[in-house]
Amino acid sequence: MAPPLKLTPSSQSEEREGLLSDVDTLSFIEADESKYSSSSDTITLLSIGLAALPRIAVVVGTLLGLVFGLLYWLPAPQSSIRTLHFNGDTLRSNGTHDFKRTVLLVADYLDRGLTPHLLDISKKGLRAKFMKPVFPTLTFPNxxxxxTGLYAExxxxxxxxxxxxxxxxxxxxxxxxxxxxxxxxxxxxxxxTAGRAGLITANLMWPxxxxTFSGASPTYFVPWADKVSLDVKLAQIMDWIDLPLSKRPQLILAYEPSLDQAGHATGPYSQRVNDTLKYVDAFAxxxxxxxxxxxxxxxxxVVFVSDHGMTDTxxxxxxxxxxxxxxxxxQAVEHEDGWPSMGLHFNPSANxxxxxxxxxAAAADxxxxxxxxxPQTMPERYHFGHSARIAPIYVIPNMGYVLTTRKEGDNHxxxxxxxxxxxxxxxxxxxxxxxxxxxxSQSTSHRPRWLSNPDKGWHSTSDATYVMNGFQNVEIYNLVMKLLGIEAQATKTNGTTGFWDKYL
Structure with missing residues (x-):
């Protein structure tokens, strides 16, 4: 059991300086331990870093640890039958203890040559050509x-x-x-959703x-803190996995900002980012x-994801x-939202x-x-026009351009x-x-090789690497529900109904 880690809060400025800076901690204050700590002596949730996984995909990563079950009905080779019947409430022994289905979600760069272990994991498993974030491509919206499986609007x-x-x-x-x-x-x-279905859940630092507004809380909760080593976070992940079955979370969520911070501070192709990638790969x-x-x-x-990518600015x-x-x-602008885009709220007296x-006129030129x-003219593909919180005027720069003012001066x-x-x-x-x-089984049978068709879910396969088509990140919620075996309790989302059926 790893020793408890005291997560000391401190102040931090805007994400352009804070989430990406070298300060020691973010200004998240520890929650009331009596409310958010586990009754188990094994874990003191407010003083232990769980699973901060690397947020990656061009500098941003996120680790979602989850335990859940699969419901599969499509035919498969005999060698996979044992896995196919491992459902949400089914118990399986690892030789010494019983477990329910468990999943860890992480993220990282794959093709820079600096993450050999993560790349090897992708070859042994499968990967997507890409995962499309929601607009705006920022940390908290994504x-x-x-x-939630929902667009920002x-x-x-x-x-x-x-x-x-x-x-x-x-x-x-x-x-x-x-x-x-x-x-x-x-x-x-x-x-x-998992809590409503009776599952134990844990959340470490997930934004x-x-x-929630309904009063729901994760079973275990650890607030965000900076400069918590991945070794400590890995130890906490395994501590949670090693808990007795009655206390073990089936859904574990965690967030690690080190790549995001490095990318914002020095750019996505900097030596600092390269060093961070190696550090994260060692964690994988x-x-x-x-x-x-x-x-x-x-x-x-083990599933690796990231919230968004990053470009060199x-x-x-x-x-x-x-x-x-x-x-x-x-001077008539009363409030300014977001960056590098700008949502402009003018004061009531302004024209x-x-x-x-x-x-x-300036945009036309x-x-x-x-x-x-x-909001009325926002491109529909952004799914960013139907919310009273969206500014009346939104200015969106193209790649290579950054909106600023003469007094101010990020890369996503x-x-x-x-x-x-x-x-x-x-x-x-x-x-x-x-x-x-x-x-x-589909590609080697006498039936049509529909799963080999890119239109049926697969981009390509080579060297035993299975590559799924790109998809939207709002599909992840439904994947988790399916794996946990709680689809009946799932709420409505912006994800595609039946999206995961082709893979399960």
């Missing part, structure tokens, strides 16, 4: 999309920082007096509130080795919004229509640089169709075993 977290006109209040991601207020967080996170190796040592390879699914062209609006126009015309939208937040904004998905364990078995 972590909550992964949790539906779950309400429309930026890392934003103003809500309906409540005349502002959401600040790094201030718990603001961001822990349940009313900000719409939708039902997977840990709430979001410790309690040690995690895999720890599971193998416990004979859990047929019990634990070390030499961007700066677009000065105060120059475009003029001094009087910029908002006039300034919209000014911005539209600089089509290669930026676009200007209102751009169009979610841009390849560099894409996230990753890699799976290894029972889920990937079944998906590969189904594909193999």
């Amino acid at each position: 972590h909550w999309a992964l949790m 539906s779950h309400g977290i429309v930026a890392n920082n934003f103003w809500d006109a309906e409540t005349d209040s502002e959401f600040h991601y790094n201030n718990i007096t603001s961001c822990w207020q349940p009313h900000w967080w719409r939708g039902e996170p997977m840990w709430e 979001g509130p410790p309690e 190796r040690d995690l895999h080795s720890s599971l193998v040592a416990r004979n859990l390879s047929d019990i634990v699914d 070390s030499h961007p062209e700066l677009l000065y919004i105060d120059d475009i609006l003029g001094e009087e126009g910029w 908002t229509s006039h300034y919209l015309d000014v911005l539209l 600089n089509k290669e640089k930026f676009n200007v939208y209102t 937040g751009y169009d979610n169709n841009e390849p560099s904004m894409h996230a990753i998905f890699v799976a290894h364990g029972p889920f990937s075993t079944v998906a590969k078995a189904i594909h193999h």
Whole structure:
């Protein structure tokens, strides 16, 4: 059992400085231990780092540890029958203890040559060509999309920082007096669904509130803290997995910001990022080795994901919004949301229509640089127009350009169709075993090789590497529900009904 780690809170500035800076801790304050600690003496949740996994996919990672069951009905080779019948409430022994289905979700760069262990895991399991984040491609909107299966316009977290006109209040991601207020967080996170279904859940540092508007909380909760080593986090993951069955979480969520911080501080192709990738890859190796040592390879699914990608903005062209609006126009801006995009709220006395015309004219003269939208004209593919929290005017820069002012001056937040904004998905364990078995049985039988067809879920297969088509991150919620065997309790999402059937 790893010794308890004291997570000391401290202040931190905006994500452009904080989430990506070298400060020791974020300004998340420890929650009331009497409310969020486990009754078990094994884990003191507020003083132990659980599973901070590398957020990756071009610098951002997230680790979702989960235990859940599979319901499979498609035919498969005899060798996979044992896995196919391992359902949500089914017990399987690792030789010494009984386990329910377990999954860990992590993330990382795969093809830079610096993550050989993670790449090897992807070859033994399966990976997606890419995972598409929601717009805006920022940390908090996408972590909550992964949790709820909802677009930002539906779950309400429309930026890392934003103003809500309906409540005349502002959401600040790094201030718990603001961001822990349940009313900000719409939708039902997977840990709430799992809890309703009677499962034990655990949350380490995943962006979001410790309690939802309905009053639901994870069974175990650890608030975010910076500078917690991956060794300590790995020890906590394994401590949770080693708990007695009656106390062991079936859904474990965790978040690790080191790659995000490195990428923002020095750029996605910097030496610091390369060093961090190696550090994270060692964690992936040690995690895999720890599971193998416990004979859990047929019990634990390890899934690596990230919330968004990142692009190099070390030499961007700066677009000065105060120059475009003029001094009087910029002073009329009462609230500014998001970055590198800008959501503009003008004060009530301002001629908002006039300034919209000014911005539209400037965008027409600089089509290669930026676009200007209102919620009514927002491209439908962004799924970012149907929320009162979205600013009346939104200015979105194209790749290579950054919106700023003469007084201010990041490298993500751009169009979610841009390849560099894409996230990753890699799976290894029972889920990937079944998906590969189904594909193999279909492709070697006399039936049509429909799973070999890219339109049927697979991008390509080579060197025993199974590559799924790219998909939206709002599909992850339904995957977890399916693996946990609690689809009947799942809430409605923006995910695609039956999306995972082709793989399960």
